[in-house]
Amino acid sequence: MSNLVIHAASYLGPEGLGNDQTGLRAWPAELAGNLSRGELDGLHWSLLSDSDPSRFLRMDLMCRLGFMAAELLAVNFDALSDTRRDRLGVCVESFTGSLDTDIRFAQTPRPSIFAYTLPSTVIGELCIRYRLKGPVLSLILPDANGAGVLTEAAEWLRAGDAEMVLCLGIEAINRSTVNSILFPENLLPRGWHGAALLLGRPDNSPRERSFSGGTLVDACRNLCSAPERAC
Numbered sequence: 001m002s003n004l005v006i007h008a009a010s011y012l013g014p015e016g017l018g019n020d021q022t023g024l025r026a027w028p029a030e031l032a033g034n035l036s037r038g039e040l041d042g043l044h045w046s047l048l049s050d051s052d053p054s055r056f057l058r059m060d061l062m063c064r065l066g067f068m069a070a071e072l073l074a075v076n077f078d079a080l081s082d083t084r085r086d087r088l089g090v091c092v093e094s095f096t097g098s099l100d101t102d103i104r105f106a107q108t109p110r111p112s113i114f115a116y117t118l119p120s121t122v123i124g125e126l127c128i129r130y131r132l133k134g135p136v137l138s139l140i141l142p143d144a145n146g147a148g149v150l151t152e153a154a155e156w157l158r159a160g161d162a163e164m165v166l167c168l169g170i171e172a173i174n175r176s177t178v179n180s181i182l183f184p185e186n187l188l189p190r191g192w193h194g195a196a197l198l199l200g201r202p203d204n205s206p207r208e209r210s211f212s213g214g215t216l217v218d219a220c221r222n223l224c225s226a227p228e229r230a231c
Helices: 029-036 061-072 082-086 099-107 121-130 147-159 175-179 216-225
Strands: 005-013 016-019 023-025 088-094 136-140 164-171 193-200
Touching: 005 061, 005 216, 016 061, 023 216, 061 099, 061 121, 061 164, 061 193, 082 088, 088 121, 088 147, 099 175, 121 136, 121 164, 136 147, 147 164, 147 193, 147 216, 164 216, 193 216
Parallel strands: 088 136, 088 164
Antiparallel strands: 005 016, 005 193, 016 023, 164 193
């Protein structure tokens, strides 16, 4: 795996939010307690920027976390050539997927909710925003730490199917959803998070880090907790 590198990393979780350049910063005091308890309704674009993407307000929690994690990477996707965007893949992994939205739709069946009852919807939203046209894949696996997404991304890069891959690990279930239904023990949420890595081949970027495998969420949390200040 020595010929693959991490170009950028970001993380959102109960501990805070940030990227590999800035490190993690704490949530605003008025949100910190709720977020630590898994009450995620306060996750809003205004935590990152004053200008909302036009579609953000109607997104479900999974898409919001994915959008925020991708934006936190601080990568200028618009500056990439059309050729590079055509070969930039997106791979998302989750354990609970869109379950939060599925339950809300069962309780209140509305077309605006139905649009987000697939765990792959976040991929479509990201591809629209950043004009990405490479391979895409949505994984639902019993590991909440994102080990599978990195394995798939590395294979795409080795096989030449993509030049870079936006890898995301997302868990998003609101505490109110958990309390609204009797969850089977094996589906109980394992903690919420949004984590993103931009994985690719070396191109002499000052943010490049060596990629040695492992799990996506752990890698993102570690990189964002101890950033290289020289970047």
